[in-house]
Amino acid sequence: xxxxxxxxxxxxxxxxxxxxxxxxxxxxxxxxxxxxxxxxxxxxxxxxxxxxxxxxxxxxxxxxxxxxxxxxxxxxxxxxxxxxxxxxxxxxxxxxxxxxxxxxxxxxxxxxxxxxxxxxxxxxxxxxxxxxxxxxxxxxxxxxxxxxxxxxxxxxxxxxxxxxxxxxxxxxxxxxxxxxxxxxxxxxxxxxxxxxxxxxxxxxxxxxxxxxxxxxxxxxxxxxxxxxxxxxxxxxxxxxxxxxxxxxxxxxxxxxxxxxxxxxxxxxxxxxxxxxxxxxxxxxxxxxxxxxxxxxxxxxxxxxxxxxxxxxxxxxxxxxxxxxxxxxxxxxxxxxxxxxxxxxxxxxxxxxxxxxxxxxxxxxxxxxxxxxxxxxxxxxxxxxxxxxxxxxxxxxxxxxxxxxxxxxxxxxxxxxxxxxxxxxxxxxxxxxxxxxxxxxxxxxxxxxxxxxxxxxxxxxxxxxxxxxxxxxxxxxxxxxxxxxxxxxxxxxxxxxxxxxxxxxxxxxxxxxxxxxxxxxxxxxxxxxxxxxxxxxxxxxxxxxxxxxxxxxxxxxxxxxxxxxxxxxxxxxxxxxxxxxxxxxxxxxxxxxxxxxxxxxxxxxxxxxxxxxxxxxxxxxxxxxxxxxxxxxxxxxxxxxxxxxxxxxxxxxxxxxxxxxxxxxxxxxxxxxxxxxxxxxxxxxxxxxxxxxxxxxxxxxxxxxxxxxxxxxxxxxxxxxxxx
Amino acid sequence: xxxxxxxxxxxxxxxxxxxxxxxxxxxxxxxxxxxxxxxxxxxxxxxxxxxxxxxxxxxxxxxxxxxxxxxxxxxxxxxxxxxxxxxxxxxxxxxxxxxxxxxxxxxxxxxxxxxxxxxxxxxxxxxxxxxxxxxxxxxxxxxxxxxxxxxxxxxxxxxxxxxxxxxxxxxxxxxxxxxxxxxxxxxxxxxxxxxxxxxx
Ligand code: FES
Ligand code: FES
Numbered sequence: 076x077x078x079x080x081x082x083x084x085x086x087x088x089x090x091x092x093x094x095x096x097x098x099x100x101x102x103x104x105x106x107x108x109x110x111x112x113x114x115x116x117x118x119x120x121x122x123x124x125x126x127x128x129x130x131x132x133x134x135x136x137x138x139x140x141x142x143x144x145x146x147x148x149x150x151x152x153x154x155x156x157x158x159x160x161x162x163x164x165x166x167x168x169x170x171x172x173x174x175x176x177x178x179x180x181x182x183x184x185x186x187x188x189x190x191x192x193x194x195x196x197x198x199x200x201x202x203x204x205x206x207x208x209x210x211x212x213x214x215x216x217x218x219x220x221x222x223x224x225x226x227x228x229x230x231x232x233x234x235x236x237x238x239x240x241x242x243x244x245x246x247x248x249x250x251x252x253x254x255x256x257x258x259x260x261x262x263x264x265x266x267x268x269x270x271x272x273x274x275x276x277x278x279x280x281x282x283x284x285x286x287x288x289x290x291x292x293x294x295x296x297x298x299x300x301x302x303x304x305x306x307x308x309x310x311x312x313x314x315x316x317x318x319x320x321x322x323x324x325x326x327x328x329x330x331x332x333x334x335x336x337x338x339x340x341x342x343x344x345x346x347x348x349x350x351x352x353x354x355x356x357x358x359x360x361x362x363x364x365x366x367x368x369x370x371x372x373x374x375x376x377x378x379x380x381x382x383x384x385x386x387x388x389x390x391x392x393x394x395x396x397x398x399x400x401x402x403x404x405x406x407x408x409x410x411x412x413x414x415x416x417x418x419x420x421x422x423x424x425x426x427x428x429x430x431x432x433x434x435x436x437x438x439x440x441x442x443x444x445x446x447x448x449x450x451x452x453x454x455x456x457x458x459x460x461x462x463x464x465x466x467x468x469x470x471x472x473x474x475x476x477x478x479x480x481x482x483x484x485x486x487x488x489x490x491x492x493x494x495x496x497x498x499x500x501x502x503x504x505x506x507x508x509x510x511x512x513x514x515x516x517x518x519x520x521x522x523x524x525x526x527x528x529x530x531x532x533x534x535x536x537x538x539x540x541x542x543x544x545x546x547x548x549x550x551x552x553x554x555x556x557x558x559x560x561x562x563x564x565x566x567x568x569x570x571x572x573x574x575x576x577x578x579x580x581x582x583x584x585x586x587x588x589x590x591x592x593x594x595x596x597x598x599x600x601x602x603x604x605x606x607x608x609x610x611x612x613x614x615x616x617x618x619x620x621x622x623x624x625x626x627x628x629x630x631x632x633x634x635x636x637x638x639x640x641x642x643x644x645x646x647x648x649x650x651x652x653x654x655x656x657x658x659x660x661x662x663x664x665x666x667x668x669x670x671x672x673x674x675x676x677x678x679x680x681x682x683x684x685x686x687x688x689x690x691x692x693x694x695x696x697x698x699x700x701x702x703x704x705x706x707x708x709x710x711x712x713x714x715x716x717x718x719x720x721x722x723x724x725x726x727x728x729x730x731x732x733x734x735x736x737x738x739x740x741x742x743x744x745x746x747x748x749x750x751x752x753x754x755x756x757x758x759x760x761x762x763x764x765x766x767x768x769x770x771x772x773x774x775x776x777x778x779x780x781x782x783x784x785x786x787x788x789x790x791x792x793x794x795x796x797x798x
Numbered sequence: 799x800x801x802x803x804x805x806x807x808x809x810x811x812x813x814x815x816x817x818x819x820x821x822x823x824x825x826x827x828x829x830x831x832x833x834x835x836x837x838x839x840x841x842x843x844x845x846x847x848x849x850x851x852x853x854x855x856x857x858x859x860x861x862x863x864x865x866x867x868x869x870x871x872x873x874x875x876x877x878x879x880x881x882x883x884x885x886x887x888x889x890x891x892x893x894x895x896x897x898x899x900x901x902x903x904x905x906x907x908x909x910x911x912x913x914x915x916x917x918x919x920x921x922x923x924x925x926x927x928x929x930x931x932x933x934x935x936x937x938x939x940x941x942x943x944x945x946x947x948x949x950x951x952x953x954x955x956x957x958x959x960x961x962x963x964x965x966x967x968x969x970x971x972x973x974x975x976x977x978x979x980x981x982x983x984x985x986x987x988x989x990x991x992x993x994x995x996x997x998x
Contacts, residue, residue, distance in 0.1 A: 095876070305945075738969045
C-alpha cells in the first residue's frame, strides 16, 4: 500500500541546499542589526580585577561594550542549560574562554577589532586542566536527570573473584569538540517585551523555554526560528550563554543584535565530549560466557556542574551478563562545561568492545563468536523481551558481506607491500529518545498540503521523511507537500537530539495526515456532487491526490475538488506518544597500517543495522556514512589538547583539531535488516542517528591489533603510538 | 572603479593572509581576529569598489579590510557562501574567481575588483540546475548543507581543472572542503558523475 515510505526518495530540501537558497540562522538579513562579538577570558581560574573598555568604545562603529558591571541580572536556567552559571554577572572566572565582555558595533570587522581592544586584568589562580591533575579528587556525582551514576545488577565483584577467566584493562579518550561546519549564531530582535531569535537550535521549543527562564519572560513572549541547521551533533541542543547574552544586550541597546561565534570560541562555548578514563574488568567462563562486568570510569567535570554524559549503557544492557557493576565517576576541573556529543555512549562502548576483543584472544575464540555466546533479546534492565532486536541478523549480514569467515586470526598475519592489513569488528548500539510532539496537516482548495510541526532538520532528513509519511497517509504525490518546521509558532515538538526525531514525529504526522484523509473522504461520500456520493468510506482509496471507489476506479474525485467544494481548508492535528528504545548494528572493517610510518588507513567497511523499519534508505544510509567517518575521526585523529599549565585549548582551529577529510573516508557498504519494530508507534521505525558511530572506534583498534599485534587503549591511535 | 588597481592579483594574496592567521593560532584559545589589528585599520575609512558577481556589477562602499566572503554575505546579501572558520581551513566559503576556486574568507574584496566572481547562487541556468548541483541531489551528497555551497563550487573547479579522472583523484582534490556530516563517499560519486556528464 505504501508508495513513498521506505523508498530512497531525493531530499525535498535538496534544491534549496544546492542553490544557496536555504537560509540558515546567520543568513537572515535583519535591518538595523548590530554585530556582536564576545571577549573571552585568557585565564582559566581566578577573578577579574579590572576591565578597561575605553579604547574599544572609542573605536569607530562601536555602539556599546558590556561587562559584568552593566549587564542586567540574569537567572541561570535549569536543563537544558547545562552551564550552572551565566557569564558577565560577576568577576569569577571558571574556565578559559569564558565571556568577560560583549562588544556591539555596526560591522563585523569593527566588533572584532574593538573586542581586541578591551583590556582585562585578572588575579589568576593555578588551574587544573586534565583528569591526571586531580586523581585524588575523583568522586561519584549525584544523579543527573534522575539517572544514577552507580548501577548494580547481581554481585559484580564476587562474580569476578570466582570467574574462570578474568580480564582487566584501562581505556581512555581525550576531549572532543563537535565542530559543526556552521558556527553557532543568534540574532535577537525585540518588539516591546517580545523577543524573536534566529537561532542555530536543535530544539526550538527547549531554546524558547530556556531563554525565557533566563530573561524572566513568559515563554510565549519568545519566538525561536531555525528552519535549517548547518550541523549540530549535540552542540546546538542545550542552550549556551552567548544566546542569552545577545538577547539581553539587544534589549539593553535597543537594537537587534546578531552574534556568530568564531571557530576558536567554539572550543570553549558550547560543550564537548569530556575527557574520559575507564577501568574495565571482565569475568567469563572458559567457553566465553560473561559472568561479570565491573566498569569504573572517570569523566572530566567543570567547577560549575557535575553532569556526566558518557554513560556505560552498553555494559549494562547489550549482553546477557548476570553481574554488572558500573560507576560513572567524575572530577572537577577548571575547564568549560561538557555536554552531549553525537553518540555519547560510544565513549564507554569503545572500552567494552575492545575488552571483548582482547578477551576473545585470551580464550582463543573468534570475536564474533564471543559476542554470539553472550547474545540476548531480553532487556536486562526490565527483564522484558525487546519488541524488536535483530542484532543477530546484523552480525550475519555484515559478516557475510565482509567475508569475515576467511579471517586468519593471528595478528600480523597479512602484509601487502609496505602495509600490514588487519580486520576488526564490533557491535553497535545506542539508545534513542522519544519526545511528545503534535503535528498539523491541512489541504487547501488547490490540493496543496501544508504540514506544520516545530521539529528540526539537522541534516538527518526530517523534511523529507515527514513529507513521505504525510504523502503516503493522504495518498498524495510528494511534491504537493510543504513541510514547515523549526519555528516555535508551529505545533510543539521536542529536541532533535538523542536520535529522537523520527521516533517522536513520525506517529503524530501520520495521525494528522490520516485524520485529514478520513475527513476529506467523509466529505466526498456525503456530497451529492461527488462521484463517490453514497459510498461507505472504507470503500474509498486515496492515491496521487485522487479519491477512488475501490471496486470501480472510474468513480473518482480529487482532494482539490472536495476541498474546493467545501469552501475551506481541511485541517487536523495528531499526537501519538512513543517509547524510547535502542537500535543495533554490527561493523566489520579493514585497516592498513604502514610498517615504517605507523599511519593507519581504513580501507573497507561493511555495516548492517537494525533500526526497525527504514523510512528512507537514502537518509538512513547518510547517517551510517556520517557515523562511520565520525568513528574514524574518533579512533584516529580527534583530540582537543589542553595546556596543563594554563588550562587553555591549544588547538582551537580546524587545521589543528583534525577531522576526517574526503581522502580519509572509505566507501562504506551499508546494509539494513529493515523489519518494523511492533513496539514503535513511528510506523515501526526506531531512532538511529547515533548508533552507526558506536562500534567504529573499537573495530578500528581491534583491526589495528589484528594488523600489527599492537593494542592501543588510549585514543586517538596516532602514529607515535604505533612506532 | 573598473580599472584594476592590483595588476598582480592573480598571484593570490592567500599566503600573506594565512601568515596573519598563523600568528593568531599560536595564541591558544584567544579568539583570532578576522582583521588583524593595525593602527591604520582602526580608522573606519571606506573605499568604493565594483564587484562583478554572477554576471552583475555591484557598486559597494566598504572598509579595505573586508574579506570577499563578508562582502558577499553582509553587503550583497549573497549568503550561499558560508563562513565555517574565517581562516581558510574548511572550504565552506569557496567561490570561483575568474574560474578558479578560492576560499573567499582569505581574500579581500578590494583585491577582486575586475574579476569575474561566481557564487553558488549564480551556477544554475535559470531554473535548470548545473550538472554538479543535480548530481549532488541525485547522490545525496549533503546532509545539513553547511558545507554544500563550498563543495559544489569546489567540485565545479575540480572538474574543470581535470582533477576528477578517478575516485582517488577526486578524494585528493576535494579534500580542501570539510564536511562534518561526512557525506564524502556520496560527494565523490556526485563529482565523478557530474564530470562524466560535463565531458559529454
Ligand atoms: S570560511 Fe573560508 S575556509 Fe572556512
Ligand atoms: S553536509 Fe553537513 S557539513 Fe557537509
